[in-house]
Amino acid sequence: MKELVKKIVPNIWVIKYREFREHGRVKNEFREDAVQYNNSTNFHLVGSSxxxxxxxxxxxxxxxxxxxxxxxxxxxxxxxxxxxxxxxxxxxxxxxxxxxxxxxxxxxxxxxxxxxxxxxxxxxxxxxxxxxxxxxxxxxxxxxxxxxxVNKEANDMSFEEFEYYRTTQREFSHKGVDSSVFDEAVKLALKTPSVCNRQPWKVYTTSNKNKIAELLRLQKGFNGYELPPTLSLVTVDRRSFIGSYERNEAYIDGGLFLMNFDFSLTYFDLASCILNSMLPNEEQRKVKKILGISPSEVLIAFVAAGYPKDEVLAAKSARKPTNEVLKFVD
Ligand SMILES: Cc1cc2nc3c(=O)[nH]c(=O)nc-3n(C[C@H](O)[C@H](O)[C@H](O)COP(=O)(O)O)c2cc1C
Missing domain, CATH: 1.20.930 (Transcription Elongation Factor S-II; Chain A)
Structure with missing residues (x-):
């Protein structure tokens, strides 16, 4: 029967039907995601689970x-x-x-x-x-x-040393950063794996003080610090994905790239601070307008970066013990 329908019905109708069906799936899958999110997440800062x-x-x-x-x-x-x-x-x-x-x-x-x-x-x-x-x-x-x-050259370190060395820094020296450093850092970060090698990333970098101030005002997580010499925003273009089942892929590929971009900045001797860009949609639209970003892109995170001071007092963010994270399953 299916074969017969395929023979009779023009191909363009089949394509349109599949598209229509997939639009429905996107709605349903997002609805289920919303239910799960509503059931699990915290809506006030006490937390009862x-x-x-x-x-x-x-x-x-x-x-x-x-x-x-x-x-x-x-x-x-x-x-x-x-x-x-x-x-x-x-x-x-x-x-x-x-x-x-x-x-x-x-x-x-x-x-x-x-x-x-x-x-x-x-x-x-x-x-x-x-x-x-x-x-x-x-x-x-x-x-x-x-x-x-204490900041030092990072490019001779073993991976283990480098991993423990990288630390979020929220203060920077006033030395300007040449755009060629970002060329190098992005080139290296592009080795990041992505779904079917689609590499859906973009990095918007600015050293324009007015834009940085306006973006950080919208971001709200860097209050009380001096403006960083540069601010980048990693985004992922939704147009890289297919249908309903890849609806969250942007955040996987984007997160992987973000980490590598941050590592690359450290490797090229910059200090950096990843900054949240999970903002209300209205604020996201303002961010996109400032940086000329397409509506099809999702924001992954900002990264403030600059040359480091010789040493800084950094927040000491302790890590969970491995057994709270790693679960062996029989
Ligand atoms: C997605 C993401 C968002 C973050 N947002 C902020 C932020 O808004 N403000 C800030 O000061 N630090 C921010 N950070 C930095 C974290 O606070 C920091 O990575 C964490 O405490 C671990 O410390 P470490 O990077 O020094 O190991 C963010 C980090 C990530 C990965």
């Missing part, structure tokens, strides 16, 4: 790490993050979760660092003290906080 509480603890811990490594330390900073951390710790307690967990220990360690940094500078912390049990914090390990990062 064990997964949510743990990751939100890490989220708030990181906000404090950033403040602790900030070039202009503000005594008693981070009231929102401290309150968030307090709410997460209370929820952690309520759910009776294991306090040896990475997320809990990480949070306690950043609180200890916060308290000690103030204590060593002779600064009282009344808000902090009203929230946290100082005895419990004193047992915190040395995990999160801030640490000195």
């Amino acid at each position: 064990d997964k949510g509480v743990k990751e939100l603890l890490i989220f708030h811990t990181h906000a404090l790490e950033k403040g602790l490594s900030h070039p202009h330390f503000r005594p008693n900073f981070g009231k929102r993050a401290l309150s968030g951390l307090k709410a997460n710790l209370d929820e952690f307690e309520r759910l009776n979760l294991d306090k040896n967990d990475f997320s809990y220990q990480n949070a306690i360690s950043v609180l200890k660092f916060y308290k000690n940094k103030h204590k060593n500078a002779g600064i009282d912390t009344p808000f902090f003290d009203s929230l946290f049990n100082l005895d419990e914090i004193s047992f915190g390990k040395q995990m999160a906080g801030a640490e000195k990062h």
